[in-house]
Amino acid sequence: MDNILDIQDLHTFFYTPEGTAKAVNGVSLSLKPGEILGLVGESGCGKSVTNLSVLRLISDPPGKIVSGKISLDGQDLLQLPKRDMRKIRGDRISMIFQEPMISLNPAYTIGNQLMEALLTHRKISRAEAVNRVVEMLQMVEIPSAEKRLKDYPHHLSGGMRQRVMIAEAMLLRPQVLLADEPTTALDVTIQAQVLELMYKLTEEFDTAIILVTHNLGIVAESAQRVAVMYTGRVIEEAPVKDLFESPRHPYTNGLLRSVPVPDQNRPAGREPLYEIEGIVPNLFDLPSGCSFHPRCSRIKDICRHEQPPEVEVGTNHMARCWLYA
Amino acid sequence: MDELLSVKNLKKYFPGPKRLLGGIKHHVRAVDDISFHIRPGETLGLVGESGCGKSTIGRLLLRLISPTAGSIFFRGDRIHTLNRRAMRPYRKHLQIIFQDPYSSLNPRMMVKDIIGEGLKRTTRISAIERRERVLDIMEKVGLRPEQYSRYPHEFSGGQRQRICIARAIVMNPALVVADEPVSALDVSIQAQVINLLERLREELNLSYLFISHDLSVVEHISDRIAVMYLGKIVEMADRNQLYNDPQHPYTIALLSALPLPQVGRKKKRIILHGDIPSPLNPPSGCRFHTRCSRATGICRDSEPELKEGDTGHFIACHGN
Amino acid sequence: MFMRKIYKNKLGLAGFIVILAFAMLALAAPWVSTHDPLKADVMNWKAPPSMDHFFGTDEYGRDIFSRVIHGTRISMYISFLSVLIATFFGVSIGAISGFYGGWIDNIIMRFMDAVMSFPAILLAIGIMAVMGGSIYNVTIALGFVYIPRFARIIRGSALSLRQKEFVEASLALGSSDFTIIFRHILPNCMAPLIVQITLSLAYAILAETGLSFLGLGAPPPAPSWGNILSDARNLMLDAPWMTVFPGIAITMCVLGFNLLGDALRDILDPRLK
Numbered sequence: 001m002d003n004i005l006d007i008q009d010l011h012t013f014f015y016t017p018e019g020t021a022k023a024v025n026g027v028s029l030s031l032k033p034g035e036i037l038g039l040v041g042e043s044g045c046g047k048s049v050t051n052l053s054v055l056r057l058i059s060d061p062p063g064k065i066v067s068g069k070i071s072l073d074g075q076d077l078l079q080l081p082k083r084d085m086r087k088i089r090g091d092r093i094s095m096i097f098q099e100p101m102i103s104l105n106p107a108y109t110i111g112n113q114l115m116e117a118l119l120t121h122r123k124i125s126r127a128e129a130v131n132r133v134v135e136m137l138q139m140v141e142i143p144s145a146e147k148r149l150k151d152y153p154h155h156l157s158g159g160m161r162q163r164v165m166i167a168e169a170m171l172l173r174p175q176v177l178l179a180d181e182p183t184t185a186l187d188v189t190i191q192a193q194v195l196e197l198m199y200k201l202t203e204e205f206d207t208a209i210i211l212v213t214h215n216l217g218i219v220a221e222s223a224q225r226v227a228v229m230y231t232g233r234v235i236e237e238a239p240v241k242d243l244f245e246s247p248r249h250p251y252t253n254g255l256l257r258s259v260p261v262p263d264q265n266r267p268a269g270r271e272p273l274y275e276i277e278g279i280v281p282n283l284f285d286l287p288s289g290c291s292f293h294p295r296c297s298r299i300k301d302i303c304r305h306e307q308p309p310e311v312e313v314g315t316n317h318m319a320r321c322w323l324y325a
Numbered sequence: 326m327d328e329l330l331s332v333k334n335l336k337k338y339f340p341g342p343k344r345l346l347g348g349i350k351h352h353v354r355a356v357d358d359i360s361f362h363i364r365p366g367e368t369l370g371l372v373g374e375s376g377c378g379k380s381t382i383g384r385l386l387l388r389l390i391s392p393t394a395g396s397i398f399f400r401g402d403r404i405h406t407l408n409r410r411a412m413r414p415y416r417k418h419l420q421i422i423f424q425d426p427y428s429s430l431n432p433r434m435m436v437k438d439i440i441g442e443g444l445k446r447t448t449r450i451s452a453i454e455r456r457e458r459v460l461d462i463m464e465k466v467g468l469r470p471e472q473y474s475r476y477p478h479e480f481s482g483g484q485r486q487r488i489c490i491a492r493a494i495v496m497n498p499a500l501v502v503a504d505e506p507v508s509a510l511d512v513s514i515q516a517q518v519i520n521l522l523e524r525l526r527e528e529l530n531l532s533y534l535f536i537s538h539d540l541s542v543v544e545h546i547s548d549r550i551a552v553m554y555l556g557k558i559v560e561m562a563d564r565n566q567l568y569n570d571p572q573h574p575y576t577i578a579l580l581s582a583l584p585l586p587q588v589g590r591k592k593k594r595i596i597l598h599g600d601i602p603s604p605l606n607p608p609s610g611c612r613f614h615t616r617c618s619r620a621t622g623i624c625r626d627s628e629p630e631l632k633e634g635d636t637g638h639f640i641a642c643h644g645n
Numbered sequence: 646m647f648m649r650k651i652y653k654n655k656l657g658l659a660g661f662i663v664i665l666a667f668a669m670l671a672l673a674a675p676w677v678s679t680h681d682p683l684k685a686d687v688m689n690w691k692a693p694p695s696m697d698h699f700f701g702t703d704e705y706g707r708d709i710f711s712r713v714i715h716g717t718r719i720s721m722y723i724s725f726l727s728v729l730i731a732t733f734f735g736v737s738i739g740a741i742s743g744f745y746g747g748w749i750d751n752i753i754m755r756f757m758d759a760v761m762s763f764p765a766i767l768l769a770i771g772i773m774a775v776m777g778g779s780i781y782n783v784t785i786a787l788g789f790v791y792i793p794r795f796a797r798i799i800r801g802s803a804l805s806l807r808q809k810e811f812v813e814a815s816l817a818l819g820s821s822d823f824t825i826i827f828r829h830i831l832p833n834c835m836a837p838l839i840v841q842i843t844l845s846l847a848y849a850i851l852a853e854t855g856l857s858f859l860g861l862g863a864p865p866p867a868p869s870w871g872n873i874l875s876d877a878r879n880l881m882l883d884a885p886w887m888t889v890f891p892g893i894a895i896t897m898c899v900l901g902f903n904l905l906g907d908a909l910r911d912i913l914d915p916r917l918k
Contacts, residue, residue, distance in 0.1 A: 042511035141598075157600040158375075187374035188538065189597045192582035196596055214512055217541075217584025244588045258516035259586050260545035262568050272523060273516040273545070279481045280511060387817050416819035429810035433832035442828075443818035492814060 004208050005031040005054070005093075005176050010068035012046075012053045015061060021283040023049040023063075025232035031176065034206045036199075038223030038240070040216060040255075042280050045229040047212045051178045054210075055089055072176065091121045094169040096162075096198075098181040103165060104153040110164050111149025117168055132171070140167045140197055159190035166198055173205040180212045195222065216259055220244050225316075228252045231281060231291040238317040248319040250296050251276070290322065298323060328398075329532050330386065330500055331362035335395035337381050341605050351605050355381040357556035358395070360631075363500065368526065368533040370547030370564070372540055372579070376604050377553040379536045383502040386534065387419050388412050400499075417447050420493035424505035426485035430477040436463075437473050440491045447496070458495065465528070466491045466521060483514035487521065494525060500532045507542060519546060540583050544568055549637075552576045555604055555612040558631055562638040572640045574617050611643065619644050657908020663901030670714060671721040678711035682868040691884045701886035703876055709887060712868035713894050719869040720898070723784050724849035728842055730788025735795020736838070740826050742796065743803025754800065757793040765790045765848070766855055773861040780863045783856055787849050798841050802834040836913035840906055847902035854895055870895050 012024035024046040031037050041047045052058050053065050056077065070077045072092060077085065089095075097103045105113060114133045118124070124132075130149070137145035140163040153161055162182065169177055182198065183191040199222060202209055211223060219226055220240060227237040228249065236249040247253040257274035278295040281287055287294050293303040302322050311324040336359075338352035355378040363369045373379045384390050386397060388404060397405040404415055423429040430439060440459045444450065450458070460470055466487040477485055486506060493501050503522065507515040523546065525531060537543050543550055544564060551561040552575065560573040571577045581595045597616045602608055608615045614624035623643050631641040670677060679699070686706035694701045700709035742753040760768070772786040803826075806812065812829050820828075850870075856862035857871020858878075865872050870891050877887030 042513060159600050187601065188540070188579055188582050189374065190600065191584075192594060192596055193598070196594075215584060216512070216586035220586045220588050221584050241588045244586060255512055256586060258513055260516075260519070260541045261585060261587065262541055262544040262580075262583070272520045275517050275520055276513040277517075279483060279514065384813070389813055389816055413819045416817060419817070421814060421817050423810040423814070425810060429814055431811040431815075431829050431833070433835075434828070442815065442820070446818055446820055446824070489814070492818075496818070 002032060003030040004033045004073055005029075005210075006069070006071045007050070007054065008069040008071075010050065010053055010070065011066040012049050012058055012063060012068075013066050014063045019284040022232050022286075023283060024053060027068075027229070027232070027234055029210075029227055029234065029237075031208045031210060033175065033208055034203070035225065036202075036209045036211055036223045038219035038226040039210055039212045039229065040214065040219055040226060041229035042214060044231075044280055044283060046232040047229050048180050050229075051095070051180050051210060051212055054176075054178060055093060055095060056085055057089075087121070090117055090169075090174075091172045092174055093176045093178065094172065094174040095178040095180065096165050096169050096182045098184050104161060106153050109150050109152055110156070111151075114149075114164075114168055114171060118171055121172055133167075136167045136171050137164070139170075139201060140164070141193075142167070158186060159193060162186060162190075162194050163197060166194070166201065170201045170205065170207070174207055177202060177207050177209045178212070179209055181214070182211075183218070184213070184215070191218075216244075216256065228255070231283065231286055233291075233320060234318075235292070235320045236318065238314070242314060242317050246314075248313045248317065248324065249321050250298050250323070251292050252319075254295075254297070290320075327364050328362045329365045329367075329400060331360075331398045332382075332386070333360050333396045333398075335359045335382070335385060335397065336393045337378070337385055337390065338393045353604050354556045354607060355604060356385065356392075359553075359556075359558055360395075361551055361558065361561065363532050363534060365499070366526070366530050366532055367549065368535050368547045370543035370550040371534060371536045371553060372538065372543050372550060373553035374538060374601055376555070376601060378556040378604070379553050380504050383421060383504045383534060383536055386500075386502055387421055388415075389421075413447075417443065417496040418499045419502070420496055420498040420500070421502045421504065422486070422489050422493050422506045424508050426482050426489060426509060427477075429489050430485055432477055435474050435476055436468070436488055439477070439488060440495050443492065443496045459491075462491045462495045465494070465525065467517075481514075483510055483517060486510060486514075486518050490518075490521065490525070494529060494531070497529070498531065500534065502534045502536070504536045505538070506535075508537065508539065515542070522546065540579060541585075552579065555602065555607050557612060557641065558639070559613065559641050560639065561631070566635070566638050570638075572634065572638070572645055573613075573642050574619050574644070575613050611641075654908045654911065656904050657912070660901045660904025660906075660908060663897055664905055667717055667898050667901065668721060671718040674714045674718045678708075678714040680708035680711040682707060682711040682715040683866055684708075691880070691887075693884070694886055700890040701884065703873075703884070703887050704880060707866075707868075709873065709890055712873050713870070713891050715868045716870040716873060716891065717894065717898075719780065719863055719867060720850050720853055720895075723780060723787065723853045723863075723869075724846050726784045727787035727849050727853075728791065728845045730785065731791035731795050731845065732838070732842060734788075735792045736799050736831070736834075738792065739796035739799025740803050740830060740834075743800035744807055744822065744826055744830060746804065746807070750800070753796070757796050760790075761793045761797075766852055769852060769856060770859065770861055773856060778861055778864045780867065780869075783853055783862050786856075787852055790852075791845050791849070794845065795838070795841060798837050799831075799834050802837060803830050806830045806833050839913060840910045843902055843906035843909055847899045847906070850895065850898055850902070 007027060007029045010024050010027045014021040014023055027050055039047045054070055058065060065078060111133060115129050118129045118132060134145045137148060142148050142160065142163060156164065183194050186194060213219060223240050226240050226243045227234045230251055236252045244256065247256055254274060254276040258276060260273060276295050281291060289305045290303045290308050293299050296303065300322050308320045308322045309325055310318050310320050313319045313324050335356055337356040338354055341351040341353050371379045371382065385392050392405055396403055399415055404412065437459055440462060441455050444455050444458060460473065468487055507518050510518060519542065526533060535543060535546055547564050549563055550567045551558045554575050560576045571580055578595045578597045599616050602615060610626050611624040611629050614620040629641045629643045631639045633639050634645060684707065689702050690704055690706040692698055692702040698708050698710060700713060702708055738753055742750045769786045769790050772789065773782060776782040812825055815825055815829055853862055854871035857869045858875045860875065862871050863869040873891040874888060881888050
């Protein structure tokens with residue numbers, strides 16, 4: 001049992017007037033200490049809901065974690081009383097969101113907010129807390145950190161806010177960091193800064209990350225393992241090199257080929273990008289069998305009727321596809 | 326003449342925050358002395374980070390806003406001084422596609438009215454002909470005829486972007502400004518829309534000004550690329566030239582910061598320190614000097630001009 | 646679609662039915678009423694409710710039932726027409742103000758603020774005092790008083806809609822301001838507008854009653870609800886039916902409009918979709 005986080009057969013559904021949306025429909029993932037797991041997929045595939053489920057932050061109603069098991073270091077989080085769960089959030093598991101402006105309260109100074117996070121979880125004096133906050137802000141390369149404590153979030157630039165978010169998330173040296181599109185709202189050069197910082201800190205504290213993103217480039221450069229999600233299920237999971245070099249699921253394959261990659265040796269004439277046909281299906285109205293079958297280029301008859309099983313297609317390489325079953 | 330559109334010394338200053346008693350202290354120099362041209366059938370990519378003024382340029386070209394100074398020529402005609410009425414004949418040649426496929430479609434209008442609006446406004450064709458034309462364009466962009474009378478909320482993001490594209494090309498324009506047209510779309514849908522834009526360019530002999538922050542996408546679709554930083558073009562070159570031999574330190578940093586979906590091709594990443602300065606109060610001299618690793622005294626004091634190095638490769642840097 | 650949603654919202658449906666009933670009553674007043682609402686019958690003064698006079702009679706022996714039914718007509722007439730006036734001017738002013746912005750907006754909205762700074766009923770009283778009491782003047786006064794509310798709502802929506810890309814796209818097609826206001830801005834303001842209309846209808850009924858009660862509304866002996874109450878105020882203990890029945894009518898009608906308005910707000914709110 002060397003996994004720090006284990007998600008087993010998680011089902012999170014949303015009950016709405018239009019019907020039941022099975023946003024997460026049987027997801028199993030595991031995370032070793034210090035490991036970075038990339039969780040990739042398009043909008044509505046359930047990657048963010050998976051993350052929120054880990055922290056039990058699904059708003060109920062309309063959402064509900066229907067079944068499954070999420071264990072942190074052997075402790076089942078779904079069985080914990082609410083009070084104990086609150087102690088875990090922000091302490092042993094913390095989260096970074098896409099929009100730092102939403103997660104930082106505009107009415108309080110950043111010093112105030114970081115201190116609060118620290119003082120709720122640790123019995124330490126204020127002076128000590130100030131020291132730790134300043135130290136943390138210095139680690140995320142906020143210039144003249146002591147003066148910045150009195151700044152409000154709107155005083156900071158987008159990149160700086162995201163760095164403050166990282167400081168807040170890492171302040172208690174969590175075992176697991178859930179990063180939900182942490183750099184999507186940022187510019188390319190700022191994104192590089194922020195990612196670099198995040199890796200530096202998590203390495204130092206031996207924090208494991210679930211990195212939720214739609215950006216395949218970020219995953220390729222930073223994750224050790226990658227899970228690809230589609231309509232609430234993990235359809236392929238593999239070590240990063242295997243996944244990018246020999247993707248097995250037609251969806252993964254299509255995704256990788258549809259991203260333009262600057263190629264220095266490309267001839268002047270242009271090749272069109274590879275297209276996955278059709279659109280991501282509506283969660284209320286999923287296709288029968290394998291939910292990818294209407295868009296799949298290698299469809300077999302069975303795909304239309306039966307849900308494909310998980311198939312071991314290589315060492316630690318799983319694909320949910322009838323091609324290999 | 327081989328220039329479809331050309332821009333000379335274009336400037337757009339927006340009034341900054343007002344001081345308590347009268348007077349505007351600073352202007353936001355969104356676009357500051359920019360010149361470029363677009364040839365017929367060509368795609369010019371415009372890349373840059375937020376606040377660099379790339380979207381402002383798109384809106385200036387269409388005269389949705391008026392320039393503070395400088396000139397814009399369309400097929401040799403000066404259009405920067407035209408009033409709204411005089412601008413009207415040029416409208417159908419210049420069209421725009423926006424980033425957000427939700428706010429760019431009127432939720433109370435049906436697809437046929439959205440696409441047909443321009444035809445109704447500028448041509449005298451009959452309702453039957455208009456219907457034909459709209460259906461024809463819908464097919465071209467990959468929409469089905471039965472979607473003719475639907476409302477935007479019945480469509481996904483990618484399909485909405487197809488409606489926006491249809492609205493732009495139904496006018497048979499010469500130049501389409503595409504302002505981050507795929508940034509809001511899912512990865513698998515992005516490829517569909519990019520291919521559609523490419524195909525339409527060939528079929529209809531369009532030119533694009535393709536504005537984006539995503540270098541991979543710009544590289545894929547553009548013939549030439551201009552890199553902007555804080556209201557200025559810092560480098561402009563042929564696509565291959567720019568990617569194989571970037572000269573400006575900012576372009577080099579941008580390229581190196583680009584995450585690529587390939588494993589094991591780790592390149593040396595240049596991390597730029599500091600944040601993008603505010604265009605309200607840009608740094609003196611070369612605007613990039615505050616973040617540049619090669620900055621010297623001259624960069625702080627004087628602004629580098631955009632000069633041609635190799636043929637067609639323009640760079641604004643004292644280091645070159 | 647819309648009817649199905651309102652059908653699901655039970656309170657809204659109740660409001661809708663009440664309003665529909667009052668509207669039909671107003672149209673059919675001459676046929677529904679049992680007596681001439683103006684005809685005095687001194688032999689039968691202050692008669693309690695009976696089979697002949699459902700709601701009893703007042704101090705001149707006029708049939709309260711018939712007066713309330715005809716009062717529906719007057720109240721509905723005044724409230725619908727005044728809200729129509731307010732909507733027309735309010736929407737035009739708000740759309741121009743919000744679309745053009747700048748100094749036009751500044752001048753118009755400061756004037757609207759000035760009008761709004763008076764309590765609505767006081768302003769209406771002032772106008773009525775100057776113009777003199779008549780059904781038309783009540784309508785005009787109330788219409789005027791409610792213009793700023795409509796102008797504000799439309800201006801707010803127009804300000805944000807003007808920034809939308811579909812407006813820019815239409816400008817890029819060479820559309821005129823007129824087209825943009827009518828095709829792109831106003832249709833997208835419908836939801837808040839409809840809600841404001843329903844709620845204003847309720848205010849207008851109350852305001853008309855209030856003005857008539859103070860003797861500044863429809864001149865007596867016209868049987869407006871306010872007038873009936875006004876006549877009854879000295880006899881509240883003597884002949885309670887004189888106040889109770891018109892009171893119930895007013896309450897029901899205002900409640901109906903408010904329920905309908907709240908339901909419409911829920912149904913039309915795009916955030917809840």
